[in-house]
Amino acid sequence: MTNSPEIKPKGGIAPLKNVAALMTLAQRLIHRPSHLPGIGVFNGPSGYGKTQAATWVQNKTGAIRLEIGDWWTPTTFAVALMKEIGVPEPKGPRWRLIEDAIGHLAQPGHPPLIIDEADQVMSKGFVETIRQIHEATKVPILLVGEERLPSKLKVSERTHNRVLDWVAAQPCDAEDARLLADTWVPAGYTISDAALERVRRDSQSKHRLISVNLERMTEWCRVHGVKELDAFNEALANGEPAARALAKPVRRVA
Numbered sequence: 001m002t003n004s005p006e007i008k009p010k011g012g013i014a015p016l017k018n019v020a021a022l023m024t025l026a027q028r029l030i031h032r033p034s035h036l037p038g039i040g041v042f043n044g045p046s047g048y049g050k051t052q053a054a055t056w057v058q059n060k061t062g063a064i065r066l067e068i069g070d071w072w073t074p075t076t077f078a079v080a081l082m083k084e085i086g087v088p089e090p091k092g093p094r095w096r097l098i099e100d101a102i103g104h105l106a107q108p109g110h111p112p113l114i115i116d117e118a119d120q121v122m123s124k125g126f127v128e129t130i131r132q133i134h135e136a137t138k139v140p141i142l143l144v145g146e147e148r149l150p151s152k153l154k155v156s157e158r159t160h161n162r163v164l165d166w167v168a169a170q171p172c173d174a175e176d177a178r179l180l181a182d183t184w185v186p187a188g189y190t191i192s193d194a195a196l197e198r199v200r201r202d203s204q205s206k207h208r209l210i211s212v213n214l215e216r217m218t219e220w221c222r223v224h225g226v227k228e229l230d231a232f233n234e235a236l237a238n239g240e241p242a243a244r245a246l247a248k249p250v251r252r253v254a
Contacts, residue, residue, distance in 0.1 A: 046208075
């Protein structure tokens with residue numbers, strides 16, 4: 001084995017198809033005619049790079065982005081929204097916080113509001129608050145969540161009816177896998193198209209797992225003193241927990 005220096009990936013957010021799809025949706029909401037609703041839904045399975053896409057859109061448009069936690073309450077949401085708006089220590093009852101947020105978001109040309117992990121909005125019961133914010137401000141709102149988000153939104157008919165467009169995140173294809181490799185595999189290391197296709201297939205075409213496996217392969221190459229990721233000969237992460245070997249029975253001596 002070779003004691004190689006630490007290697008660093010190139011980093012950044014790869015310009016994947018799901019990134020472009022969410023940006024296109026955001027632009028449609030921003031530039032929609034004034035008589036149309038301004039809510040968009042971006043949904044798909046875990047690991048499809050939705051949060052990365054949301055972060056990219058946030059950086060490009062100046063959007064406010066909230067990632068909803070499973071412990072959040074309607075008041076937690078109101079406080080977090082005000083903090084993202086720029087109030088360091090929001091105080092007051094929830095209705096006052098929402099009124100203040102509406103006053104800010106209603107400014108002409110305000111960038112979008114991105115609600116990540118929007119499934120939590122449904123289970124926590126403040127989807128109507130988000131609808132009312134949209135009604136009062138006309139600010140574009142992007143709801144980003146898991147694949148069942150569209151069906152969950154049917155529970156709130158008034159919100160469901162105000163969705164301008166629905167976009168489903170897509171699994172990683174060969175072109176996106178190469179973009180991920182170009183982004184995360186450090187300079188000086190290589191991976192062939194055939195090996196990359198195996199990574200994509202074994203990673204269930206999930207962007208996150210592909211990135212995890214590329215990092216794992218790169219580290220293996222570093223330890224073994226090779227530059228070709230094709231040399232990696234261990235199992236790839238596939239989203240399933242590693243199987244545990246059963247303990248051998250202990251023979252008791254009489």
